[in-house]
Amino acid sequence: MRADRLLAIVLTLQARGRVRAGDLARELEVSERTIYRDLDALTAAGVPVYAERGPGGGVALLEGYQTRVSGLSEPELRALSLAALPGPLAELNAHQGALETALLKLSASLPALYRSSVDVLRRRVHIDPARWFQPREHAPHLPLLQEAVVSERRLRVVYRRKDGSETTRLIDPLGLVAKAGLWYVVVRSAGGLRAYRASRFLEATPVGERFEYPRDFDLVAYWNEWCQRFERTLARLCVRVRVAPAAREPLQRMFGEGILERFDAAPPDPRGRRTLEFTFDHLEQARASLLGLGALLEVIDPPELRDDLRETARAVMELYSSQAAVTRS
Numbered sequence: 001m002r003a004d005r006l007l008a009i010v011l012t013l014q015a016r017g018r019v020r021a022g023d024l025a026r027e028l029e030v031s032e033r034t035i036y037r038d039l040d041a042l043t044a045a046g047v048p049v050y051a052e053r054g055p056g057g058g059v060a061l062l063e064g065y066q067t068r069v070s071g072l073s074e075p076e077l078r079a080l081s082l083a084a085l086p087g088p089l090a091e092l093n094a095h096q097g098a099l100e101t102a103l104l105k106l107s108a109s110l111p112a113l114y115r116s117s118v119d120v121l122r123r124r125v126h127i128d129p130a131r132w133f134q135p136r137e138h139a140p141h142l143p144l145l146q147e148a149v150v151s152e153r154r155l156r157v158v159y160r161r162k163d164g165s166e167t168t169r170l171i172d173p174l175g176l177v178a179k180a181g182l183w184y185v186v187v188r189s190a191g192g193l194r195a196y197r198a199s200r201f202l203e204a205t206p207v208g209e210r211f212e213y214p215r216d217f218d219l220v221a222y223w224n225e226w227c228q229r230f231e232r233t234l235a236r237l238c239v240r241v242r243v244a245p246a247a248r249e250p251l252q253r254m255f256g257e258g259i260l261e262r263f264d265a266a267p268p269d270p271r272g273r274r275t276l277e278f279t280f281d282h283l284e285q286a287r288a289s290l291l292g293l294g295a296l297l298e299v300i301d302p303p304e305l306r307d308d309l310r311e312t313a314r315a316v317m318e319l320y321s322s323q324a325a326v327t328r329s
Helices: 002-016 021-028 032-044 074-083 088-092 096-108 112-124 142-151 219-233 245-255 258-265 283-296 303-328
Strands: 049-052 058-061 153-160 166-179 182-189 192-197 201-210 237-243 274-280 297-301
Touching: 002 021, 002 032, 002 049, 002 058, 021 032, 021 058, 032 049, 142 153, 142 166, 142 182, 142 201, 166 192, 166 219, 182 219, 192 219, 237 245, 237 283, 245 258, 245 283, 258 274, 274 283, 283 297, 283 303, 297 303
Parallel strands: none
Antiparallel strands: 049 058, 153 166, 153 201, 166 182, 182 192, 237 274, 237 297
16 A cells, blocks of 8 residues: 555655665665655655765655654454464563563553454464474573674674584674574584574673674675575485385375375376385484375385395384294283
8 A cells, every 4th residue: 555655765765874775665666757846745745855966866754753653454463462472572672571561551552353353363373382292492692692793892702613623713693593493593604604503602702892793794685695505515315115005194294284285296107006205314214204195105215224124124023023932922
């Protein structure tokens, strides 16, 4: 809606100062011509907005002008209320109580019907960031890391590597990332840019120095690149299997709904069996995942997994055969 766009322009200029019309157009997904028409509408409504051309130009509000937004719409308040639910952001928010109080104040400014709708949403949506079968990681230094990121403070840290060894170093914390219920810290140190697991910081102490934040650093771009590099370093085991028709539901329970599309798309052989491919981190993980399907699944490749499953099955048979013999005697 145009009214929402006009308000977005005013709030953007109020928060960021001078902004180029092209940047506003890209952020609001409209043309520059539309932005200039909106600026004319704001001027006609008494908002002191002006545009300057040339290098260093852009759109700005008259210095000292402040707008006051007296209330929020129901969808906006719903979005804010979801931000206060338990989860990674709640772990990061050192002022969670203040957020709850602010939401109460905002809610009080809305009609009773809106307040009731937001209360229902808070009671009926729950976010559980914990992974299945994994203990929740505790990152005791997360508030300090957050403060260092915001205030651009250098830290001296003691970090526990994956192999259990410890290292001490100076870091410039550039950003925090939450992925799959885990917090990571992107830092700059003597070794360059790195991403560290927040729960592995054993000590973190400010050294009283500020660092200059790199202007060209893009946290999202770096994180995506780091994830791609990390995934390439992992040893991956590609497995090709042949599954019976009756394996469809067990596969769904093990690998989720997404496996059904692959199962149905695979052409069946004369016996109705389908060939699928899976990727595992290592042989032990493949064995643990596939052995439970028993005779419903046959591993085609790799040969070492076939051999491993055969030896495992033989050991199970020997175990139960010996127990049966003892019972009969």
